Amino acid sequence: MGMDNVATENTxxxxxxxxxxxxxxxxFKIFGSDPKMGLQQVRNGVNKTDLLDQHGQVLxxxxxxxxxxxxxxxxxxxxxxxxxxxxxxxxxxxIEPTAGEILVDxxxxxxxxxxxxxxxxxxxxxxxxxxxxxxxxxxxLQNAGMAMRIRGDQEDAINAEAAKWLDRVGLQGVGNQYxxxxxxxxxxxxxxxxxxxxxxxxxxxxxxxxALDPLIRTDMQNLLLELQKDLHKTIVxxxxxxxxxxxxADHLVILKDGHIVQQGExxxxxxxxxxxxxxxxxxxxxxxxxxxxxxVMEPLVGEPPADAQGQVDHDxxxxxxxxxxxxxxSHGYVVTKDNVxxxxxxxxxxxxxxxxxxxxxxxxxxx
Amino acid sequence: xxxxDWFFDTVGLREWCNAxxxxxxxxxxxxxxKAKGGASETSWWEVPFPSLDTLNKSxxxxxxxxxxxxxxxxxxxxxxxxxxxxxxxxxxPLSWMLDGALALFVxxxxxxLIALILMLTYYASRNVLVTIFVAFSFFLLAFIDHYTYxxxxxxxxxxxxxxxxxxxxxxGIAMSKSNTFQRFTIPILDMLxxxxxxxxxxxxxxxxxxxxxxxxxxxxxxxxxVPVVRLTDLGIRLVDKDVIEAADAFGxxxxxxxxxxxxxxxxxxxxxxxxxxxxxxxxxxxxxxxVSAPGLGTLxxxxxxxxxxxxxxxxxxxxxxxxxxxxxxxKASLARINAAQSH
Ligand SMILES: Nc1ncnc2c1ncn2[C@@H]1O[C@H](COP(=O)(O)OP(=O)(O)O)[C@@H](O)[C@H]1O
Ligand SMILES: [Mg+2]
Numbered sequence: 001m002g003m004d005n006v007a008t009e010n011t012x013x014x015x016x017x018x019x020x021x022x023x024x025x026x027x028f029k030i031f032g033s034d035p036k037m038g039l040q041q042v043r044n045g046v047n048k049t050d051l052l053d054q055h056g057q058v059l060x061x062x063x064x065x066x067x068x069x070x071x072x073x074x075x076x077x078x079x080x081x082x083x084x085x086x087x088x089x090x091x092x093x094x095i096e097p098t099a100g101e102i103l104v105d106x107x108x109x110x111x112x113x114x115x116x117x118x119x120x121x122x123x124x125x126x127x128x129x130x131x132x133x134x135x136x137x138x139x140x141l142q143n144a145g146m147a148m149r150i151r152g153d154q155e156d157a158i159n160a161e162a163a164k165w166l167d168r169v170g171l172q173g174v175g176n177q178y179x180x181x182x183x184x185x186x187x188x189x190x191x192x193x194x195x196x197x198x199x200x201x202x203x204x205x206x207x208x209x210x211a212l213d214p215l216i217r218t219d220m221q222n223l224l225l226e227l228q229k230d231l232h233k234t235i236v237x238x239x240x241x242x243x244x245x246x247x248x249a250d251h252l253v254i255l256k257d258g259h260i261v262q263q264g265e266x267x268x269x270x271x272x273x274x275x276x277x278x279x280x281x282x283x284x285x286x287x288x289x290x291x292x293x294x295x296v297m298e299p300l301v302g303e304p305p306a307d308a309q310g311q312v313d314h315d316x317x318x319x320x321x322x323x324x325x326x327x328x329x330s331h332g333y334v335v336t337k338d339n340v341x342x343x344x345x346x347x348x349x350x351x352x353x354x355x356x357x358x359x360x361x362x363x364x365x366x367x
Numbered sequence: 368x369x370x371x372d373w374f375f376d377t378v379g380l381r382e383w384c385n386a387x388x389x390x391x392x393x394x395x396x397x398x399x400x401k402a403k404g405g406a407s408e409t410s411w412w413e414v415p416f417p418s419l420d421t422l423n424k425s426x427x428x429x430x431x432x433x434x435x436x437x438x439x440x441x442x443x444x445x446x447x448x449x450x451x452x453x454x455x456x457x458x459x460p461l462s463w464m465l466d467g468a469l470a471l472f473v474x475x476x477x478x479x480l481i482a483l484i485l486m487l488t489y490y491a492s493r494n495v496l497v498t499i500f501v502a503f504s505f506f507l508l509a510f511i512d513h514y515t516y517x518x519x520x521x522x523x524x525x526x527x528x529x530x531x532x533x534x535x536x537x538x539g540i541a542m543s544k545s546n547t548f549q550r551f552t553i554p555i556l557d558m559l560x561x562x563x564x565x566x567x568x569x570x571x572x573x574x575x576x577x578x579x580x581x582x583x584x585x586x587x588x589x590x591x592x593v594p595v596v597r598l599t600d601l602g603i604r605l606v607d608k609d610v611i612e613a614a615d616a617f618g619x620x621x622x623x624x625x626x627x628x629x630x631x632x633x634x635x636x637x638x639x640x641x642x643x644x645x646x647x648x649x650x651x652x653x654x655x656x657x658v659s660a661p662g663l664g665t666l667x668x669x670x671x672x673x674x675x676x677x678x679x680x681x682x683x684x685x686x687x688x689x690x691x692x693x694x695x696x697x698k699a700s701l702a703r704i705n706a707a708q709s710h
Contacts, residue, residue, distance in 0.1 A: 092616055094612065094615060094616060117618075118618040118619075118620065119618070120618070121615070121616060121617060121618030122617065122618035123618075125616075126616075126617070127613070127616040127617070129609060129612070129613060129616075131609045132609075133607075133609040133610050133612060133613035134610075134613075135610060135613075135627075135628060136610070136632070137631045137632065137707075146617055147617045147618075150617055150618055150619050150623060151618075194617075198617065204616075
């Protein structure tokens with residue numbers, strides 16, 4: 001991850017918390033023969049293991065409440081089996097909830113008729129899949145135009161739009177090939193082009209990059225961030241990889257056994273893990289690369305100190321500040337936002353922030 | 368005194384038995400027994416199985432087995448006329464198609480028909496070797512004067528395969544969409560496939576006249592339709608769940624999904640079913656010569672009936688050749704579809 005990536009991240013993470021585009025309220029999902037009974041048990045406090053052992057029902061999701069901001073990337077992270085795929089499939093009702101509401105632009109998706117639901121899927125929400133799920137008997141161009149073709153648009157318009165987005169994701173001149181002739185990374189680019197061609201404001205991505213090699217994966221993450229800079233889609237992104245989550249998330253939701261353990265701004269979660277489970281998770285992270293000046297600085301009181309060694313942007317990573325200081329821990333900087341001083345940062349505080357917290361204590365925010 | 372008198376006496380059915388005491392026709396065995404006049408006690412060692420005939424000796428109200436078969440026949444004949452009223456008009460087009468195809472195939476000059484067949488072979492298989500093999504086979508068949516018979520057989524297979532696909536594919540699709548329908552259909556398919564072919568010729572002979580070509584047409588279709596139904600069902604059920612999910616996620620209607628995703632992706636399996644259907648139609652068309660289906664089967668039948676060993680063996684060889692031709696051509700087309708879809 002080089003400096004230019006950091007630059008792309010900056011512009012995204014400055015987005016203030018946006019109005020909610022998608023809201024999930026009190027969502028429960030029980031898989032099994034008698035979900036109503038299972039729901040009652042779960043509401044009475046029975047946990048996932050006991051529900052399975054004693055009642056033969058699988059707890060998919062428990063009491064999920066999330067607001068997904070318009071134009072933001074909401075990342076849902078959790079280990080395998082934690083219910084990520086189940087959750088994202090509730091948004092376009094590929095899976096029906098046992099209880100709860102899913103509001104898109106304030107309207108409960110559960111109230112939709114079959115036709116309205118299809119309309120939602122055709123033009124409001126697109127989806128990118130872990131295993132690409134392209135149509136093997138259709139060319140790349142036809143695959144990219146799938147959503148518009150389903151809607152019944154003109155063939156010329158479809159192909160023009162599909163070709164445009166294929167270009168945009170870096171796939172020039174492969175329109176007439178078939179998916180199996182492309183590498184995994186290229187196939188997923190087709191998957192992204194397909195989602196973008198649908199021109200839907202919401203994009204669901206279920207472990208979209210998990211099947212790819214690490215290098216290709218980084219490329220794809222950068223591609224996504226770069227596209228997002230212009231497109232401002234409401235993206236729901238699923239991953240089991242914390243590095244990936246921290247790199248692209250505006251809002252991070254951590255799932256475990258079907259319930260949310262913590263959600264919030266990624267920096268916040270990193271500095272204030274609410275739970276030993278999350279402390280474990282964030283323990284292995286390269287914090288210097290993820291944490292930013294604004295999360296570690298002292299808010300400015302009065303005039304900026306005169307003895308500072310210079311200015312840093314509030315979105316600079318600690319890694320870049322360390323590089324700038326040349327390792328001298330006596331240095332201090334003025335943190336600016338849009339060139340207006342907003343805080344101060346000294347290297348001692350910065351170094352403290354790099355040490356993961358081992359036990360939960362309070363007040364960790366103001367190191 | 369018959370073996371099971373005691374049973375009807377103890378259960379108190381004696382009166383019921385005597386109620387229908389009649390001197391109907393007696394079987395030979397009855398007559399013999401009567402002649403012996405033996406009212407002998409049977410020892411436990413020789414106690415007969417309580418079959419219908421045995422029980423009848425003790426109780427006249429129990430029907431004998433031949434009465435039983437006769438009553439089945441009566442029942443069948445009873446509904447036959449009604450069935451005919453419905454089935455005859457429905458199946459009439461089958462006779463027309465079979466007769467029409469037969470006239471067309473036989474009426475076409477040999478050089479034209481062979482040329483057409485070769486073109487079709489090449490178009491379907493895109494395989495020069497297979498095309499050459501087909502050409503060689505047809506010239507060989509024509510050379511030993513089996514051309515007309517072979518073409519008759521071919522015309523029947525042609526019609527029956529098309530109809531099997533026409534009915535079988537939708538049936539298979541319906542099965543793949545509904546587990547209930549599948550549960551209900553599979554036993555019927557099992558039965559059609561396991562019943563010896565002769566067995567379902569019997570009711571058909573009663574239902575239709577042996578002179579009508581639809582008789583053998585129905586027999587062949589009932590037998591040959593099974594694989595294409597099964598493999599369509601299987602093929603659609605095996606379509607990649609992820610791709611189906613993508614189709615749903617982008618809001619396809621079930622119709623768009625069926626024609627745009629499921630059938631194209633199930634095509635290799637469906638074509639494998641068509642291949643088997645063709646082979647089974649060939650097997651059945653030979654047997655159907657018993658009920659006046661024309662073609663190579665009649666020669667085999669002549670060989671058996673008149674003990675003409677040479678005729679039987681040569682026509683048997685012709686059937687094998689035709690089978691290999693049909694199999695190669697349909698397999699080569701299948702391979703082409705698979706290659707186009709490899710992923
Ligand atoms: N159709 C289903 N029937 C029963 N259990 C299911 C079904 N789908 C998912 N589950 C269960 O729900 C849990 C969450 O699954 P999933 O959402 O696929 O997890 P993730 O995507 O985070 O790996 C798992 O325990 C899984 O076994
Ligand atoms: Mg998953």
